[in-house]
Every structure is written in C-alpha cells, then in structure tokens.
Amino acid sequence: MKQSSYFIMALIMLIFLPSVAGAGSPIQKGERLDLQRCIKTAIENHPALQAARNNVLVGESRIGQARANYYPHINWQTDYTRLRPATSRVVERQTQNEYSSTVTLDQMLYDFGKTKTQVNIQKLNTDSFRQDLDNVESEIVLGVKQAYYTLLQAEKNREVALETVGQFQHHLEQAKGFFEVGTKPKFDVTKAEVDLSNAVLNRIRAENALRIARINLNNAMGIPAAPEYTIDDSLFFQKYQEDLQTALESAYRNRPDLLSILKRVEAADQSINLAKKGYYPYLTGSAGYGFGGGEFPLGEGWNFGAALNVPIFNGLLTHYQIEEAKANLNVAKANEQALRQLIRLEVEQAFSNLREAEERTATAQLAVRQAEENVELANGRYAAGVGNPIEVTDALVSLSNARTTHIAALTDYRIAQAGLEKAMGVK
Numbered sequence: 289m290k291q292s293s294y295f296i297m298a299l300i301m302l303i304f305l306p307s308v309a310g311a312g313s314p315i316q317k318g319e320r321l322d323l324q325r326c327i328k329t330a331i332e333n334h335p336a337l338q339a340a341r342n343n344v345l346v347g348e349s350r351i352g353q354a355r356a357n358y359y360p361h362i363n364w365q366t367d368y369t370r371l372r373p374a375t376s377r378v379v380e381r382q383t384q385n386e387y388s389s390t391v392t393l394d395q396m397l398y399d400f401g402k403t404k405t406q407v408n409i410q411k412l413n414t415d416s417f418r419q420d421l422d423n424v425e426s427e428i429v430l431g432v433k434q435a436y437y438t439l440l441q442a443e444k445n446r447e448v449a450l451e452t453v454g455q456f457q458h459h460l461e462q463a464k465g466f467f468e469v470g471t472k473p474k475f476d477v478t479k480a481e482v483d484l485s486n487a488v489l490n491r492i493r494a495e496n497a498l499r500i501a502r503i504n505l506n507n508a509m510g511i512p513a514a515p516e517y518t519i520d521d522s523l524f525f526q527k528y529q530e531d532l533q534t535a536l537e538s539a540y541r542n543r544p545d546l547l548s549i550l551k552r553v554e555a556a557d558q559s560i561n562l563a564k565k566g567y568y569p570y571l572t573g574s575a576g577y578g579f580g581g582g583e584f585p586l587g588e589g590w591n592f593g594a595a596l597n598v599p600i601f602n603g604l605l606t607h608y609q610i611e612e613a614k615a616n617l618n619v620a621k622a623n624e625q626a627l628r629q630l631i632r633l634e635v636e637q638a639f640s641n642l643r644e645a646e647e648r649t650a651t652a653q654l655a656v657r658q659a660e661e662n663v664e665l666a667n668g669r670y671a672a673g674v675g676n677p678i679e680v681t682d683a684l685v686s687l688s689n690a691r692t693t694h695i696a697a698l699t700d701y702r703i704a705q706a707g708l709e710k711a712m713g714v715k
Contacts, residue, residue, distance in 0.1 A: 317516055322519070330509040334510030336510075347417040366390075369386040387582070390577070413555050417548075427710075436519065442500075452491075453487045456480065463476040471673060483684070525701065528705050549627055566599065569599065570596075570597050574593055637707075652697045659687040662683045666682070667680060
C-alpha cells in the first residue's frame with residue numbers, strides 16, 4: 289500500500305509540477321509573441337521601470353514630509369533621574385529621585401508661505417520624477433523594438449544561409465554527376481565542396497547571431513531566462529509619413545525628458561523664493577501638560593504660549609542660500625537648452641536614417657530580383673555544359689549577399705522609424 293501511495297504521489301508531481309513551474313513566467317514556452325506583446329512584457333517586468341516607479345513614490349513621500357509642517361507636533365516625554373548632589377563634608381549628602389512625565393504640542397502658526405513653497409517644490413520634483421518614468425519607459429520601448437527587429441533580421445539571415453547551403457549542396461551533386469559521366473573535371477567537384485563548406489560556415493555564424501539576438505530581446509524585456517518562443521514576422525516595408533518640422537514640434541511638445549527638465553527649472557525658480565523667505569520671521573505656538581517631582585503623588589503643571597522668531601543676522605547664510613538657488617536655476621536652464629539641441633539632433637538624425645533606409649530598401653529589392661535572374665542563368669549555362677563553376681559560385685554568393693542586404697535595409701528602416709518615434713516622444 290505504501291509503495292502504491294508513493295507511486296501515485298510521484299505521478300501527480302510529474303503531471304502538475306511543469307505547469308506550476310511555468311505559471312510564474314510571463315512568457316509561456318512555445319508562445320508566439322508580436323511586438324506589442326514584447327513591449328507589454330518589458331513594461332511589466334523591466335527592473336529599470338521598477339526603479340523609476342519607486343522614484344515617483346519617493347517624490348510623493350517628500351510631498352507628505354513637506355506638508356507635515358501644517359500639522360501640530362505632539363510629543364510625550366517621561367524621565368526618571370536618581371542623583372546624589374555634591375555637598376560639603378559638614379552637610380550629609382542624600383540621594384534624591386526625580387520623576388517627570390510631560391505631553392507637549394507645537395504648532396507652526398505662520399511662516400510667510402515657507403511651508404507652502406516647500407510643498408510646491410516637492411510637487412514639481414514629483415512631476416519631474418513622473419516624466420523621468422515616462423522617459424525610462426520610452427527608452428525601454430525603443431530597446432525592445434530594436435531587439436525585436438534585430439531578432440527578425442537574424443531569423444531571416446539564417447533562412448538565407450540555410451537556403452544557400454541547399455543551393456551549394458545541389459550544385460555539388462550536379463558537379464559530381466557531370467564528373468562521373470566525364471563531362472566536367474574534378475576541379476568542379478572540389479570547387480563545389482569548398483563553396484559548400486563556406487556556406488556551412490556562414491550558416492553557423494547566422495545561427496550564432498540568432499541566439500545572441502534572442503538573448504538581447506530577452507534582456508530588453510527584462511526576462512533574461514525566458515523560455516523558447518516565436519515572434520511574428522513584421523519585417524516588411526511600410527512607408528512612414530512624417531515631415532521634419534512636424535517631427536520637431538512633436539518632440540518639443542511630448543519628449544518626457546524635456547518635460548522633466550522643465551519641471552526642474554520651475555522647481556529651481558521656486559527654490560529662490562523659498563531661500564528668500566529665510567529673511568522673514570515665523571510665528572509658533574506651544575502648549576504642555578505634565579507631572580513632576582521627587583515623591584508621589586507628583587505635582588502637576590501646564591503651560592502654553594506663542595513665540596515670534598525674527599532672524600537678525602545668521603552669518604549671511606540666507607544670502608548664500610539665495611545665490612546657490614539662483615545658480616541652480618541657471619544650471620537647469622542651461623541643461624534645458626542643451627537638451628533642446630540634443631532633441632533636434634536626434635530627430636534630424638533619425639529622420640535622415642529613415643530616408644536613407646527607405647532608398648536602400650528599394651534598391652536592395654531590385655538587386656535581389658537581378659541576383660535571382662543571374663542564378664537562373666548561371667545554373668542553366670552550367671547544366672547545359674557551357675558555363676563554369678565560378679559563374680555559379682559568384683551568382684549564388686551575389687544572391688545571398690543581395691538578400692542579406694535587403695533584410696538589413698528593412699531592419700534599418702524599422703529601427704530608424706522606432707528611433708524617430710522615440711525622438712518625437714511617441715510611444
């Protein structure tokens with residue numbers, strides 16, 4: 289009976305453990321992913337986004353800390369002291385006990401808007417953190433797109449490499465057949481064998497590039513240990529309709545890094561106002577109630593009052609705090625201008641790369657058709673006995689190169705489009 293129970297438990301574990309192990313992964317083994325699915329996975333799992341989200345929480349916490357000055361501060365303090373005072377030798381020293389327990393309340397009554405300004409600054413900083421979060425998301429989306437299209441490129445390059453190996457294998461068999469009947473020399477066979485070996489080497493390199501591209505996509509999605517999956521083929525040409533001026537306007541309006549630095553500029557400006565408030569007085573109120581004494585029952589007492597604090601001289605501290613705030617504002621404004629120049633550079637470069645890839649795509653597609661015709665002619669001439677193996681080799685290599693170039697042009701166009709969208713602030 290015990291052996292039967294163990295067998296049943298082991299069978300249940302074999303059935304259910306694989307599904308339980310795969311349940312924790314955001315991607316299931318054998319799943320087919322499109323680009324949007326990869327982007328969604330990256331947004332949900334990438335650690336850089338998790339860090340940026342926590343920065344937003346930090347900013348929200350600082351808003352609460354700044355608001356704390358609006359509310360009363362209540363403290364309870366209980367003390368016990370045992371002492372033996374120092375006296376002359378004539379007077380006998382006696383040990384004394386002192387007990388006290390006090391509740392105090394402190395409240396800021398008026399500070400000339402210092403607390404309000406601090407809250408506004410933290411709100412602006414938090415808004416900046418939110419834009420930083422959007423900027424990190426834009427970077428991750430771009431990285432996923434680049435890795436996704438690179439993986440598609442690697443898959444298609446492997447297909448070209450496999451097809452080229454098959455073509456050279458066919459040519460080798462054809463050369464062997466001609467050699468066996470005595471119509472072609474041994475050189476043709478040897479040449480075909482060398483060409484086939486080179487094609488196999490290219491296939492090995494293509495397969496390695498495919499593995500690396502998949503690793504890069506896994507890393508871009510934030511899942512380095514993702515199971516095997518397939519991706520949709522979206523590596524086709526679709527003209528992107530956008531002009532340079534519209535792209536620039538969109539970038540200046542939507543770029544999260546620019547919006548973030550604008551919030552920082554505004555916060556730096558508010559910091560000058562906050563520093564200037566160091567010249568102003570502030571009014572506080574306090575109250576307390578407690579017990580104290582050396583013997584029980586303890587005596588009780590209370591107090592309340594208000595205090596007006598007027599800064600007269602603090603060693604020019606406020607003056608230099610204002611100067612520091614002004615310098616920080618100038619730094620933020622300079623960073624804004626530098627970023628605007630960088631945004632224009634990124635948009636113009638991405639726009640130029642897009643147009644260049646578009647022109648290469650059309651030319652590369654024509655080159656593929658011409659190379660395919662050349663292969664047909666070379667194979668036909670060789671089969672008819674009027675061609676030589678060098679013509680066939682050159683034709684097949686040219687076709688392989690033309691197809692690889694066409695795939696690269698399509699990939700570059702897609703990546704350039706993704707770069708332009710990121711430069712424009714479009715997700």
